[in-house]
Amino acid sequence: MAKTKKSENITKKAVNPSSNALYLLEVFLIDGPITEKFAAENPVVSRTIEIKGSNTLADLHKIIFKAFDRQDEHMYEFQVGGSRPQDPNARRYCIKQAFSSSDFTPAPTGDVSSTSIASLGLSIDDAFGYWFDFGDDWWHQINVINIKDLVQSGKYPRITQRVGASPPQYTDFE
Template sequence: MVEAPTHIIRAALEPDLYRDIEIPSDRSLYDLAAAIVRAYAFDLDHAFGFFPKLAGHIYDAEPRYELFADMGEGDGSLSVRNTTVAQAFPRVRKAMTFLFDYGDEWRFRVEVLAMGKREPRKRYPRVVASVGKAPPQYPDFGEED
């Protein structure tokens, strides 16, 4: 039996704050989003999207993949539930912006570092590297630094 390939993807909030995640290539972008959010100890409680533009006004970039498309409100966006990681990220070094929470606008730079091979008895998706302390999803604005 041939094991499915995997993608090793870096999800970075800053150059020195990132999580490297290994995920089977046939999993959906929804699964990747959930893995990124979980790797940062956030709750998956907001809409999100993947955009091919890395800076500036990302919303009109195409192709874009948004949860809104799965809710019938996509306005030209493609589905995150029906698009695989391999379809959206076909090669090493392919990068996109993962926008989580359109209000707070958590912007992650998501880039394929390498392709891997799924190993028996390993649970996926899995965090293979963690650098930097994740910020709180909902900072307490009443606290002083």
């Protein structure tokens, strides 16, 4: 994987990046109900996303949903601060419906609709998890590639690169 070029407007290991910062995230599909044929034809499935620090985790979910061409909404959560996706020690951020569910142990850390990207304390080279559809279990790893102090004008969040095809949201294994 190519490293991004370092420049003076990149925050190296930011402690409190501004809500005006721009995050470059690479989202990899790491597990889910895909066929062997699809996996052979698409050994890497990833999307690169630019998102502002002021955007919320709910905004990040929406752009990932769009980036992977999904049609039906389901429950989801982000896992931040662990050593890998599915780390039981990670902080978990969920939609409000998950807070009322007794199935979630330990309790979620926060609500995706009120948690900004900047508030997560992310740094370049950090990775965190995104779990979509608690029945089909689509697992993603999100890598923080870059954090820029200054955001150029434009609409965010946005998809800047696609690698591999999007798998069908529901696979027919027959």
